[in-house]
Amino acid sequence: xKRTLIFVxxxxxxxxxxxxxxxxxxxxVDAQKGTPLPGxxxxxxxxxxxxxxxxxxxxxxxxxxxxxxxxxxxxIGYRSQTKKNIYAGPGKEVTLNVKxxxxxxxxxxxxxxxxxxxQRLDQAPVSLSVVTAKDIARRNATNLIESLExxxxxxxxxxxxxxxxxxxxTFGAGNKVLLLLDxxxxxxxxxxxxxxxxxxxxxxxxxxxxxxxxSTLWGASxxxxxxxxxxxxxxxxxxxxxxxIFGKYDHPYYEEWYWTNHExxxxxxxxxxxxxxxxxxxxxxxxxxxxxxxxxxxxxxxKYNLTGKFDYVFANKIKWTGYAAYSYIDRGFFVQWKGQNDxxxxxxxxxxxxxxxxxxxxxAKLAIPLSPRFGLNFRASMVRTLMGNQFGGNAGFNPAxxxxxxFQADWIPRYGHMVTFGVxxxxxxxxxxxxxxxxxYSLGPFIQDEWKLRKNLRLTTGLRYDRYQxxxxxxxxxxxxxxxxxxxxxxxxxxxxxxxxxFRAATIVERFLELSIMNFKIISNPDLKAESSWAFDxxxxxxxxxxxxxxxxxxxxxxxxxxxxxxxxxxxQVQFRNITRARIQGIEATTNFNFPFSVSxxxxxxxxxxxxxxxxxxxxxxxxxxxxxPKLLATIKTSFGWRGLQxxxxxxxxxxxxxxxxxxxxDRVPMKFWDVRLSLDARKITLQASVKNLLQYNYAPMESNLxxxxxxxxxxxxxx
Amino acid sequence: MKIITILGIVLLVAxxxxxxxxxxxxxxxxPGKLVATVYFRGEAPQxxxxxxxxxxxxxxxxxxxxxxxxxxxxxxxxxxxxxxMDLPFDHYEAVSLWWYSTETKSxxxxxxxxxxxxxxxxxxxxxxxxxxxxIDTVKIYASWTRVDRDAAIEGTIYFNxxxxxxxxxxxxxxxxxxxxxxVHYLVWLKSIDFSIDSNPYxxxxxxxxxxxxxxxxxxxxxxxxxxxxxxxxxxxxxxxPDQPGKLSIGNNETVSGIDIYADWSxxxx
Numbered sequence: 010x011k012r013t014l015i016f017v018x019x020x021x022x023x024x025x026x027x028x029x030x031x032x033x034x035x036x037x038v039d040a041q042k043g044t045p046l047p048g049x050x051x052x053x054x055x056x057x058x059x060x061x062x063x064x065x066x067x068x069x070x071x072x073x074x075x076x077x078x079x080x081x082x083x084x085i086g087y088r089s090q091t092k093k094n095i096y097a098g099p100g101k102e103v104t105l106n107v108k109x110x111x112x113x114x115x116x117x118x119x120x121x122x123x124x125x126x127x128q129r130l131d132q133a134p135v136s137l138s139v140v141t142a143k144d145i146a147r148r149n150a151t152n153l154i155e156s157l158e159x160x161x162x163x164x165x166x167x168x169x170x171x172x173x174x175x176x177x178x179t180f181g182a183g184n185k186v187l188l189l190l191d192x193x194x195x196x197x198x199x200x201x202x203x204x205x206x207x208x209x210x211x212x213x214x215x216x217x218x219x220x221x222x223x224s225t226l227w228g229a230s231x232x233x234x235x236x237x238x239x240x241x242x243x244x245x246x247x248x249x250x251x252x253x254i255f256g257k258y259d260h261p262y263y264e265e266w267y268w269t270n271h272e273x274x275x276x277x278x279x280x281x282x283x284x285x286x287x288x289x290x291x292x293x294x295x296x297x298x299x300x301x302x303x304x305x306x307x308x309x310x311x312k313y314n315l316t317g318k319f320d321y322v323f324a325n326k327i328k329w330t331g332y333a334a335y336s337y338i339d340r341g342f343f344v345q346w347k348g349q350n351d352x353x354x355x356x357x358x359x360x361x362x363x364x365x366x367x368x369x370x371x372x373a374k375l376a377i378p379l380s381p382r383f384g385l386n387f388r389a390s391m392v393r394t395l396m397g398n399q400f401g402g403n404a405g406f407n408p409a410x411x412x413x414x415x416f417q418a419d420w421i422p423r424y425g426h427m428v429t430f431g432v433x434x435x436x437x438x439x440x441x442x443x444x445x446x447x448x449x450y451s452l453g454p455f456i457q458d459e460w461k462l463r464k465n466l467r468l469t470t471g472l473r474y475d476r477y478q479x480x481x482x483x484x485x486x487x488x489x490x491x492x493x494x495x496x497x498x499x500x501x502x503x504x505x506x507x508x509x510x511x512f513r514a515a516t517i518v519e520r521f522l523e524l525s526i527m528n529f530k531i532i533s534n535p536d537l538k539a540e541s542s543w544a545f546d547x548x549x550x551x552x553x554x555x556x557x558x559x560x561x562x563x564x565x566x567x568x569x570x571x572x573x574x575x576x577x578x579x580x581x582q583v584q585f586r587n588i589t590r591a592r593i594q595g596i597e598a599t600t601n602f603n604f605p606f607s608v609s610x611x612x613x614x615x616x617x618x619x620x621x622x623x624x625x626x627x628x629x630x631x632x633x634x635x636x637x638x639p640k641l642l643a644t645i646k647t648s649f650g651w652r653g654l655q656x657x658x659x660x661x662x663x664x665x666x667x668x669x670x671x672x673x674x675x676d677r678v679p680m681k682f683w684d685v686r687l688s689l690d691a692r693k694i695t696l697q698a699s700v701k702n703l704l705q706y707n708y709a710p711m712e713s714n715l716x717x718x719x720x721x722x723x724x725x726x727x728x729x
Numbered sequence: 730m731k732i733i734t735i736l737g738i739v740l741l742v743a744x745x746x747x748x749x750x751x752x753x754x755x756x757x758x759x760p761g762k763l764v765a766t767v768y769f770r771g772e773a774p775q776x777x778x779x780x781x782x783x784x785x786x787x788x789x790x791x792x793x794x795x796x797x798x799x800x801x802x803x804x805x806x807x808x809x810x811x812x813x814m815d816l817p818f819d820h821y822e823a824v825s826l827w828w829y830s831t832e833t834k835s836x837x838x839x840x841x842x843x844x845x846x847x848x849x850x851x852x853x854x855x856x857x858x859x860x861x862x863x864i865d866t867v868k869i870y871a872s873w874t875r876v877d878r879d880a881a882i883e884g885t886i887y888f889n890x891x892x893x894x895x896x897x898x899x900x901x902x903x904x905x906x907x908x909x910x911x912v913h914y915l916v917w918l919k920s921i922d923f924s925i926d927s928n929p930y931x932x933x934x935x936x937x938x939x940x941x942x943x944x945x946x947x948x949x950x951x952x953x954x955x956x957x958x959x960x961x962x963x964x965x966x967x968x969x970p971d972q973p974g975k976l977s978i979g980n981n982e983t984v985s986g987i988d989i990y991a992d993w994s995x996x997x998x
Contacts, residue, residue: 350759
């Protein structure tokens with residue numbers, strides 16, 4: 010009996026022991042120059058198998074079970090290729106020589122946020138947008154916010170991200186979007202806030218934005234969407250990178266608004282990074298400094314970053330990855346302007362509003378490929394956040410700790426059928442004199458089954474159960490099911506539909522904060538229930554040509570017990586409360602096109618991304634718009650390239666916010682920002698000059714807070 | 730060379746469009762201004778945190794945040810203060826001073842001064858800020874005694890059932906005269922307390938000594954206007970139970986036994 014059991018386990022999990030295997034090897038080179046491309050990603054679609062090219066552009070994938078496979082070869086800045094029906098079998102060695110063409114736009118990148126495993130964007134059942142490292146560098150982005158602000162369906166209210174209207178503005182406490190760093194949650198354990206400065210833009214490989222609820226896979230807080238920041242892995246060859254950005258704030262548009270010597274208002278950011286693999290060990294370390302005088306009173310800050318990513322591949326292909334990021338921020342807090350005629354100044358009584366934040370993020374992952382069809386993943390993580398001397402005095406803040414553990418198994422019972430299951434544990438603790446000492450934990454087993462029903466039809470089902478327990482307080486049980494379909498009736502057409510639920514338990518601050526600030530008293534609400542949502546998404550993606558696609562989706566996000574800040578103005582109180590029901594419905598359309606052409610033997614490249622998101626959001630109890638949410642978002646990103654020279658123009662639009670909470674009678678206007686950039690690629694150096702907010706548009710996303718005036722930026726980036 | 734010329738022309742045209750066309754710049758400075766000269770009378774109470782100039786486009790305001798408020802307190806150690814408030818062009822139905830206490834939460838009775846228009850049925854003084862008349866002036870006479878609450882009344886409120894789930898606030902208030910119109914709810918108000926949250930509820934309402942002709946329990950549903958009070962019950966004259974009870978309260982005096990029976994049936998729309 011015992012022998013039979015062992016045999017069954019071996020057959021199930023170690024099929025390689027029972028069958029002979031194939032080998033696929035090859036090289037990946039630049040199509041024009043013929044030079045090898047180190048670091049290109051080669052993925053056998055629908056399996057756990059993959060490899061990266063080495064310094065010579067060579068790759069090898071061994072121990073492949075017999076079968077026909079599709080291989081995806083991709084690299085940032087190059088058009089991906091799929092090699093179809095490659096047969097790997099016993100004793101058969103396949104050799105491929107792949108030539109990748111350079112492209113300014115990523116049309117169909119590989120993503121992992123849709124299903125926790127790598128898959129093609131056009132094969133995902135949900136709506137996803139991708140921001141690449143190239144986009145980030147082009148924008149001279151100084152932090153994650155600037156990297157994300159032109160993504161379709163995304164806008165920011167202050168520091169709070171809003172995906173398809175999910176979040177609004179919650180005064181920094183709680184966020185209906187989950188931020189992940191390489192798949193690891195990174196919110197502060199007490200406030201639920203994100204530190205958008207925690208890692209330098211130079212470290213980012215790709216940002217994936219999952220729209221709609223994603224709790225089935227990603228757990229709590231993935232209510233209105235997920236932002237997964239994928240960091241760069243150690244480079245096969247020794248790579249030294251630097252980025253230096255200098256920005257100069259222009260004078261305010263109106264002379265009445267001059268408040269200081271504007272010649273002296275600037276910011277600068279400098280980042281260094283080094284990456285290399287030493288045999289099985291790889292490392293990437295970076296350091297950054299970001300300082301600014303701010304463009305308004307209390308806008309000055311000093312920020313430092315130190316990050317390190319390390320990996321080690323053992324002889325049996327077991328891979329360990331460790332990541333550490335430390336961030337130090339000393340900054341002022343501009344709560345609200347003195348008045349509309351002094352919008353860059355604060356009341357004298359607020360001039361001491363400075364705070365220091367220290368944050369440490371750590372994670373360690375272990376990927377164990379037990380067989381070609383079965384792999385285990387373990388993850389341990391920690392986020393430690395310390396808000397320092399809040400608002401002048403020693404406010405008695407203690408560090409908040411968020412610790413997570415996760416186990417995930419990926420199993421491919423047969424080709425085209427993938428099961429992902431596991432369990433996630435999260436413990437959050439925070440204490441200070443404003444909200445006491447509180448701890449809570451959640452435990453969530455999950456399972457997802459992705460099944461290729463036919464060659465062009467994929468079905469995804471999933472279920473997650475979460476037990477949330479506040480120590481000494483309430484206990485909640487939540488189920489998050491999910492269903493998704495992806496159908497490709499033609500090679501160039503994808504239809505998708507998904508329904509998924511999400512939830513978010515209130516943060517410690519939302520439940521327990523008691524604080525008096527500026528004539529308002531924030532009062533606690535220990536009985537706050539977890540908010541939940543259902544996201545319905547139907548969409549299609551059509552490739553008209555190799556260089557032109559369009560993606561349209563219709564979405565309906567339903568919320569129950571939505572947590573919003575409630576201002577009781579009669580008693581001067583602010584309290585977080587559950588809104589009974591809310592609904593956000595809309596349509597999002599995005600088109601990407603690349604138009605290369607020649608004039609007088611000179612080659613030009615014109616490419617553009619246009620996106621429009623129209624939403625109707627409503628508090629279903631009072632039939633009013635939800636606060637701090639625009640109804641229309643639009644982005645146009647265009648670039649015109651000639652040799653190494655590129656001219657880029659971006660336009661961002663957000664309609665006037667219909668409903669706010671604090672000062673409803675104040676002027677409100679839609680957002681209309683133009684940014685222009687000129688960049689020159691000179692071998693390993695890129696020089697950039699740009700102007701943000703070219704037309705000096707004055708916009709306040711929330712009451713009494715103007716966004717930055719016109720800003721002139723110079724940047725230089727190097728890659729050696 | 731041809732390419733650079735084309736690029737140069739494109740850039741020149743773009744720059745010309747941006748600089749010579751009338752483009753939208755979004756928010757702009759407010760064009761109007763109210764200049765208020767405030768004459769304080771008496772001594773500021775010890776528990777004064779500050780005094781703010783308040784301008785109301787509508788009176789009574791729908792909510793406290795639907796009014797313009799000066800960003801910081803006026804100096805309270807002077808007899809005469811000149812202050813300004815930037816405003817958009819509009820018609821404004823009232824101007825007032827709002828008092829903030831160090832001890833209590835904001836209170837509708839904390840209107841330190843509300844200039845009334847003798848020529849317009851003693852309604853709050855209104856004014857207009859227009860393109861032709863961008864600056865207006867107003868004189869405000871503020872007696873600190875209005876907010877110096879040196880006496881109190883206390884009693885028990887009995888409700889005939891549970892609080893409705895759509896309760897925004899339940900309050901007990903004392904009036905100089907019984908309000909007959911909407912605006913009177915603020916104009917004749919001496920003191921109000923919104924903290925009633927249990928049944929029965931023992932209250933202690935601080936107020937300025939003098940006469941009180943009407944004491945009532947009010948209820949406000951969620952999303953209601955500030956003066957959309959529903960009267961649940963009032964203090965009855967013990968000698969004439971159909972009439973509101975009247976009190977004359979001395980300095981530093983607390984009048985007890987002012988019990989009120991509140992009937993939720995009066996809260997129905």
